[in-house]
Amino acid sequence: MQPTPAAQVYVSRRKQIRPDRPLLSVIVPVYNEEDVIRHFLEATRPVLEETGFPFEYVFIDDGSRDATADILTEELANGLPGRLLGLSRNFGKEAALSAGLEAAKGGIAVIIDADLQDPPELIHQMIDGWRAGYDVVYGLRVDRTSDTLIKRSTAGMFYQVFNKLSNIDMPANAGDFRLIDRTVIDALLRLPERNRFMKGLFAWVGFPSMAVPYERPQRKAGTGKFNYWKLWNFALDGIAGFTTMPLRIWFYGGALVSLIAFTYALYLTLRVLIFGIDVPGYTSLMVAVLFFSGVQLLSIGMIGEYISRLFNETKQRPVYLLQDVIEGGPAKDGKPDAN
Ligand code: UDP
Ligand code: MG
Numbered sequence: 001m002q003p004t005p006a007a008q009v010y011v012s013r014r015k016q017i018r019p020d021r022p023l024l025s026v027i028v029p030v031y032n033e034e035d036v037i038r039h040f041l042e043a044t045r046p047v048l049e050e051t052g053f054p055f056e057y058v059f060i061d062d063g064s065r066d067a068t069a070d071i072l073t074e075e076l077a078n079g080l081p082g083r084l085l086g087l088s089r090n091f092g093k094e095a096a097l098s099a100g101l102e103a104a105k106g107g108i109a110v111i112i113d114a115d116l117q118d119p120p121e122l123i124h125q126m127i128d129g130w131r132a133g134y135d136v137v138y139g140l141r142v143d144r145t146s147d148t149l150i151k152r153s154t155a156g157m158f159y160q161v162f163n164k165l166s167n168i169d170m171p172a173n174a175g176d177f178r179l180i181d182r183t184v185i186d187a188l189l190r191l192p193e194r195n196r197f198m199k200g201l202f203a204w205v206g207f208p209s210m211a212v213p214y215e216r217p218q219r220k221a222g223t224g225k226f227n228y229w230k231l232w233n234f235a236l237d238g239i240a241g242f243t244t245m246p247l248r249i250w251f252y253g254g255a256l257v258s259l260i261a262f263t264y265a266l267y268l269t270l271r272v273l274i275f276g277i278d279v280p281g282y283t284s285l286m287v288a289v290l291f292f293s294g295v296q297l298l299s300i301g302m303i304g305e306y307i308s309r310l311f312n313e314t315k316q317r318p319v320y321l322l323q324d325v326i327e328g329g330p331a332k333d334g335k336p337d338a339n
Contacts, residue, residue, distance in 0.1 A: 011208045013133070014135065023054050023105060024051060024054070025110070028113070029062055032066045033064070036220050037114055038071065044112070048120075054332060055332055056332070058104050059083070060097070060103075062091060069086060072084045076329070079329035083326060084326040091319070091321075093225075099320050107182045109182075112177055113176070113177065119217065132210075135181040136209035137211075138209060138212070139213075141175065141213075143215040144173065165239060165245040166239075170199055170202075171203070171209075183207065191205070194312055194315075195241040195313070200241060240309055241309065246302055
């Protein structure tokens with residue numbers, strides 16, 4: 001996405017107030033990543049040291065049932081800077097990210113997956129964007145050939161439907177991989193909802209944003225955690241959480257169907273009045289009954305989607321529960337001459 005001239009003016013203002021060497025928090029949700037987590041540390045540490053910023057890792061163990069937390073605890077005990085938040089069970093990536101944002105102390109934060117599908121080298125470009133005054137610098141997947149054809153086309157459809165229905169502009173093919181400024185973190189933390197559809201929340205809070213294009217590689221090791229059923233529910237969460245447009249469309253759809261039904265009823269009544277009683281009519285009766293029961297069940301289902309979300313929000317349960325926090329070393333100063 002090319003910055004518009006208006007955005008240019010705005011970001012040059014933001015540029016003035018950038019601190020020289022902010023603390024960089026690296027937020028990493030992990031769920032059963034024992035196969036890849038050491039690779040992740042090996043790949044990210046040199047990049048973070050090169051930035052010249054002090055940095056800390058914020059790992060969120062989303063209820064892993066393997067050795068992920070043990071490996072990280074060991075690394076933290078050996079002085080890896082940052083901390084590990086252990087959630088009490090698997091709450092899902094969105095909840096884990098919220099936990100990470102709350103625990104991050106940095107003036108800027110990078111959100112990154114543990115499986116190295118988000119290339120760490122991009123952090124340099126993201127920092128350049130932030131320096132130039134952008135508060136959000138997000139990774140944009142230009143090549144999704146590592147995803148299956150079905151996943152790519154359904155994802156494309158989702159972005160189209162979402163952007164048409166909601167009046168917020170969510171960039172297609174942007175994942176959670178991004179650098180955000182403290183102002184954005186604070187804005188995200190102010191959003192009280194339980195349905196943490198992060199991509200939507202990122203888009204909703206706004207702020208000057210810039211894209212950094214990249215090719216998404218395959219997972220380095222381990223297995224993906226999202227199947228199609230999860231993704232479908234994820235998409236429903238996104239749409240029902242950000243727009244009531246489906247309810248409105250259904251309202252007009254309902255009005256149209258009633259109008260047609262009413263006209264037909266009028267026609268039938270007049271026909272009986274003029275030509276007398278006409279007994280055959282089983283087919284039209286059945287068609288009408290089935291059609292209207294279908295329409296009604298569908299609309300009840302749609303209303304149900306919204307009611308179930310109301311139910312979840314009104315319970316006011318916390319988004320996640322912490323089991324423990326394991327502290328590592330102090331924020332490491334990445335400046336070569338400071339060590
Ligand atoms: N993840 C998580 N909780 C979950 C599922 C995934 O914290 O319930 C983490 C996972 O460990 C990884 C990131 O979210 O660091 C992305 O997961 P994955 O690679 O499976 O997703 P995909 O690349 O398919 O979007
Ligand atoms: Mg992945």
